[in-house]
Every structure is written in C-alpha cells, then in structure tokens.
Amino acid sequence: MVKCEICHINDAKYVCSDCGRKVCENCFDPYSWLCIQCLEKRKPTKLLTTYGEERKMNSTYPIIMKSTIIGFIMIFIGTIIIMFSSLLMGGKFSTGIIIFPFIPLPLIIGTGPNSEILIVMGLLMVISIILIMIIYWRMGRTDSLNI
16 A cells, blocks of 8 residues: 555555645545645644644634624623713613514613614614515525526
8 A cells, every 4th residue: 555645654545636645544634635734725723623633724704703793792882881871961862772682582772762763663674674684585595496
C-alpha cells in the first residue's frame, strides 16, 4: 500500500479532491473530501474534531447569531431608556416595545399617553409581516411543485 503523503505513517485510503494527495483517514476530512492541509488553507477558524484534534473551519453562523443577539439587546435597552425618559419628562412622550420570544405569547411594554395606539400599530405591523412571510413561503412551495 501507498503511505500517507502528509504523516508518512499510515496507509493512504483517500485522495484529496483539491490537491490530489493520497492521505490516510487521520489526515482526511470525509465531509469536505479535503486533506487537513487543504482544509486549513480554506477555513480560518478553529474547530475540534471527534478525535480531539484541532482543525480549521470557516463559519459565519456564530457571527450572525452574535450580531442578532447584540441587536436585540441594543433595541431592548434603547426602548427602556426611551420609556424612562418619557417617565422623567412627565409622560409627554409615548413609546412601546413588542418582543416575540420563541414562545407564542408576546412581551408588550409601553409608556406614555399614546402608548396603547403605538402598541396596537406595532402588533398590526408584526401580524402583517408574518402573513406576508407565510404567503411568500406558500408561494415558494407551490412554485417548486409545478414542473
């Protein structure tokens, strides 16, 4: 058998789809069909494999999740600050926030003389956006069924 071109210890069982090296199962990633050297070139962030080795992986998912969570926190803090300033100004300003966590019951907070109107308008906007998303989702499903 041919020896692995990376570690030169084990027998080669795979061929890298990028560089064409013959590599063993320890130096090969079966999910991407790349040897560990080509995998490191393509993916800059670190990932632990099932063997406890450190490999590289490029993923934007954690960045998206972090920025989404930070955005929700900033919106929530800004709304709280606006509500407290409204209370300090004697209720001359109105504000409200509607938070839909991952449960069906929304969290609704409002302050000021016209906060009820703002909350109702916000609820109507959220319901209309949800309806539009459902319509587009169903249209996409029916378009994919038409052959």
